[in-house]
Amino acid sequence: MRIPGTGEQPARAVTTLLHGDESTGVDALLTLLRPRPVYPFDLHVVFGNVEAALHGPGFAHRFLEGQEDGNRVWDTPVRPAGALGSPQRRDADAVLGELLAGPLDGLIDLHNTTGANPFHAIVADDDPASLDLATRFCTTLLRWDLGVGTLLEAVAPHAPAVAIECGLPGRRASTAFALDGLRRALGPRPGALPPADHDLVRDLRRVTVLSDVRFRFGGEPDHEADLVLEPNGDAANLRAVPAGHVLGRVHPGAPLPLRVTAPDGSDLTDALLVLRPDGTIVTRTITTPVMVVRTVEAARKDCYCYLAAA
Numbered sequence: 001m002r003i004p005g006t007g008e009q010p011a012r013a014v015t016t017l018l019h020g021d022e023s024t025g026v027d028a029l030l031t032l033l034r035p036r037p038v039y040p041f042d043l044h045v046v047f048g049n050v051e052a053a054l055h056g057p058g059f060a061h062r063f064l065e066g067q068e069d070g071n072r073v074w075d076t077p078v079r080p081a082g083a084l085g086s087p088q089r090r091d092a093d094a095v096l097g098e099l100l101a102g103p104l105d106g107l108i109d110l111h112n113t114t115g116a117n118p119f120h121a122i123v124a125d126d127d128p129a130s131l132d133l134a135t136r137f138c139t140t141l142l143r144w145d146l147g148v149g150t151l152l153e154a155v156a157p158h159a160p161a162v163a164i165e166c167g168l169p170g171r172r173a174s175t176a177f178a179l180d181g182l183r184r185a186l187g188p189r190p191g192a193l194p195p196a197d198h199d200l201v202r203d204l205r206r207v208t209v210l211s212d213v214r215f216r217f218g219g220e221p222d223h224e225a226d227l228v229l230e231p232n233g234d235a236a237n238l239r240a241v242p243a244g245h246v247l248g249r250v251h252p253g254a255p256l257p258l259r260v261t262a263p264d265g266s267d268l269t270d271a272l273l274v275l276r277p278d279g280t281i282v283t284r285t286i287t288t289p290v291m292v293v294r295t296v297e298a299a300r301k302d303c304y305c306y307l308a309a310a
């Protein structure tokens with residue numbers, strides 16, 4: 001949608017539901033737009049994977065079987081085999097073309113996290129305009145430079161862009177956080193203020209479970225699970241944890257079933273993780289876990305977590 005404003009300023013954009021199970025952005029946008037505000041700019045509003053959101057009980061699937069992840073299809077030079085003309089990529093190309101057809105003064109992409117997380121904002125660049133937009137929402141910031149085809153990364157070279165992680169979906173506090181931030185971000189900008197004091201977590205390394213490993217959350221390894229991940233690992237999200245922080249357990253003597261990769265694809269597993277003789281998997285250095293998930297589906301469809309430099 002393009003909601004016309006008075007045209008005094010360049011257009012802005014709010015996107016959400018790139019993941020079909022993330023309802024907070026929809027709730028916040030409906031509340032924001034129901035009184036029909038007229039802004040001094042045209043406002044692009046994009047609802048992403050409506051099909052996945054409507055499937056089953058509603059807001060239950062990140063994406064559907066046969067679809068690509070809706071936030072990995074944006075303007076990516078390297079495309080997986082067979083994915084060139086996927087419907088998700090065609091939609092993404094069309095939306096991006098529309099957003100960037102004229103001047104764009106900012107993009108806000110609203111998400112939820114799968115596990116418990118403090119509210120935080122993600123930037124691809126740490127330039128003043130991006131930091132200003134992000135700190136309208138909060139002061140815990142994450143620098144995302146993984147080059148994996150997110151909307152944030154596709155827009156950032158052209159306009160200030162942020163992804164906002166509004167905690168768990170379905171909570172009133174999550175919606176209130178998103179709504180408050182939208183109102184501040186879309187409201188008047190009082191000139192060039194220095195960005196608010198903030199924490200910027202950076203240097204994300206991706207932690208995945210090897211594809212042939214059977215795993216679950218909680219309990220002990222047994223004949224059904226080669227790997228057991230900590231049931232409340234998300235409690236450490238965006239907190240620096242010391243070396244020896246436990247991620248999970250395998251049968252004593254079994255190989256390490258997790259892999260850690262840098263943005264360039266290089267393997268950092270041995271540099272960051274230790275498999276103890278009793279089968280416990282721990283961190284080797286002080287680090288900050290980010291986006292630790294709580295379900296097998298979430299870990300399979302994206303990754304288990306990221307480990308940032310502390």
Ligand SMILES: [Zn+2]
Pocket residue numbers: 018019022071111112
């Ligand atoms: Zn998301």
